[in-house]
Amino acid sequence: MDLSSLVTVFDSALRLSIPLLAACLAGLWSERSGVVDIGLEGKMLVAAFAAAAAAYAFGSAWIGLVAGIGASVVFGLIHGFASISQRGNQIVSGVAINMLAAGLTAIVGNAWYGQGGRTPPLEGVQRFGDAIFGHSALVYIVLLAVPLTWFVLGRTRFGLRLRAVGENPAAVDTAGISVTGLRYTAVIIGGVLCGIGGTYLSVGQSAGFLPNMTAGKGFIALAALIFAKWRAWPALGACFLFGLLDAIAIRLQGISLPGIGEVPVQAIQALPYLMTVILLAGVIGKAIPPRAAGVPYVKER
C-alpha cells in the first residue's frame, strides 16, 4: 500500500468512525449517569430520517440537523421517562426504542415519499458539504465533542455530580442534588449527540435516508463504549479503530494479500463484536461499568 492509498483508508476510517463516535459519546453520557442505553441505534435512525426529511422539505442541511436532534431527543426522553420517572427496565425500554424507530421511520417514510421508505435524494445546500480538508462541519462538531465531554465530565462540578449519580445516587441525593434532574440532563445530551450522529449518516455521509441505514452502528458504538471503559478519549480511539477496521474491510474486498490469500470481509466485520466479548470476559483487562448503571433510583421513604 502506498502513501496515497494509506491516506484514502485513513480518510474513510475517519468518515466511518464519526457516527460511531457520536453514538458512543451519547452512550457515555447516559451510562455515566446511570441510565443504560441500548437504544442508541434507534435514536440515530430516527435522527437520520428526521434530518433527511427536514433538509429536503426546507432545503437546508442545518434545519435538518435541528430536526434530527429534536427527533432523537424526543426518543431519548421516552427512554428517560420509562427508566428514570417510571423506574422501568432500561434494557426493555431500549429494545422498544430500537423497534419503534425501525418501524416508524419505514412507515412514515413510505407514506410520505412512496419510495420504499427512502427520502428523495438530497443535493446542494440540503447536504453538509465538505467544509475543511474534505470533511463536513459535522465531523468537526463530533470530534469537538470528545474534549468537551472529557472536560465537562472530568473537570466541572456538573460533570462530577453527573458521574456520582452513576456510581452512588443515594449519596448525591443526600447532598441535596436532584438525581432525576441530572439523569434527564444526561439523557438529553445523549439524545443531542445521537441526533448529530444520525444527521451525519443521512445528510452528511450519504444524500438521503435509507430504511435501516444505521445497520448496527449503534451496537458497534455500544461495543466501543465498553472498549473505552466509559471514558471520552479512549472512546475516540475505540471508534476510530472500529472505523478503521470497517475501512480496511471495504478496501480489502476481493483483494488477495500475499501469503494470506483473500481475507474474508466478514472476519474483519466480526472483530469489533469479538473483541468486545473477549474484553468483557476479562481475558484482557477488565471493563467495569458505572456502578449504578441500569438500576432505577428509588428515594428512601
Next chain:
Amino acid sequence: MSAPLDLPKWADTVLVPAISVVAAFLVAGLVVLGIGENPLSATRYLIQGSLGTGEGLGFTLFYMTDFIFVGLAVAVAYHAGLFNIGGEGQATLAGLGIALVLNNLTFLPGFLLIPLGILGAAAFGAAWAAVPGYLQAKRGSHIVITTIMFNWLASVLIVYLLVNVLREPQSMNPETRAFPEQSYIPFMHDVFAAFGIEIPASQLNLTLVVALAASYFVWLLIYRSRLGYAIRVVGSNPTAAVYAGISPARIIIVAMVISGALAGGLAVNELMGYQHRLLLEFTSGYGFVGIAVALMGRAHPVGIILASLLFGILYQGGAELAFEQPAITRDMVVVIGGIIILFAGALDGLFRRAVAHLFTRQKLARA
C-alpha cells in the same frame, strides 16, 4: 422491578397486560391516522386477512408457531433473571445446525432425519446461548451485551458460510441446496388430507404441535420441577439461592442452554417446515418479537401462546393489510411490537399504579 402493589392476582396477570395492549393499539391507531389512513378499515382488513379465511388462519398459526418458540426462549431466561435478547442469533445458528444435519445425512429415512434435524437446531441454538450464559455466570460479563454481540457475530458468520462455504457452486443466491425431501416437516393441509379432510393450503406445518408441546414442557419445567424452582429462585434472589444450596452460576448456564434450544424452534418451523433450505435472514427480526411476546404473556406459557396468537394475527393480517392499504406496510407490526414492549415492559408500573389506584379507591368507597 416496581414497588410491590397490592393487586388481586387476576388484575395483575390479565388486566394490566390487557390494558397495556389496548393502549398500544390506541397509539398504533394514532400512527395510522397520522399517515392519513383510516384505522378502522385497517383493523377490519387486519382481522379479515388473518382470521377471516382458512388460508389466512393457516398463515396466522404458522407465524404463531415462530413466536411461541422465541417467546418461550425469552421467558425461560427471564425466570432466571436473565435478559436473553440473543434469540435472533441463536435461531440463526440453529438454522445452520439444521442444514448441517439434513444435508449431510441425506441417506437417512424421514422418521430419523426429522428428529435429528430438530435436535441439531436445539443443539446449535443452545450452544450459541451457552457461551453468553457461561460468560455471565463465570466471568460476570453482562448477558445483554454479550447476546447482542452474539447476534451480530451470528449474522456475520452465516453470511460468510452461505457465501463462501455452503452455497451451491452453480447458484447465485447465498443459500444452501434444498434439504432432502424426506426431512420436510409435513404441511398441515397434507396431514389433514391424509385423513380425508380438506383444509386450505398454507405454510402451517406440524411444527405447531411441537411448539405447543414445548409450551407444556416449559410449564412443567418452570412450575412443576425442581430445576424450574431453582431457576425461579435464582431469578428472584440469587443470594437466597446460594443459601438454599443452589449454584446460581450453574442455573444461569442451564437456563441459557434451554433458552437457546427453544429459540432454535424458530429455525425448525421456518426452514424444515417451509423454506426447506438455509438462507439469509430467515429470522426476520422475530427474535425481538419474542421479547414482546414474553413480556405480554407475563413469561407464562399460556400467556405466551395467547400473545403469540396476537402477533400471528398482526403479522398475517399486516401482510394482507399492506396489500389493501399500501401506505400501511408490514413495518406497522414492528411499531406495534415496539409499543407493546414499551408499555408492557418498561412502562408497566404506570398501568399497574393506575389499576392499583382504582382498586384502593373502590375499597375505600365500600368501607
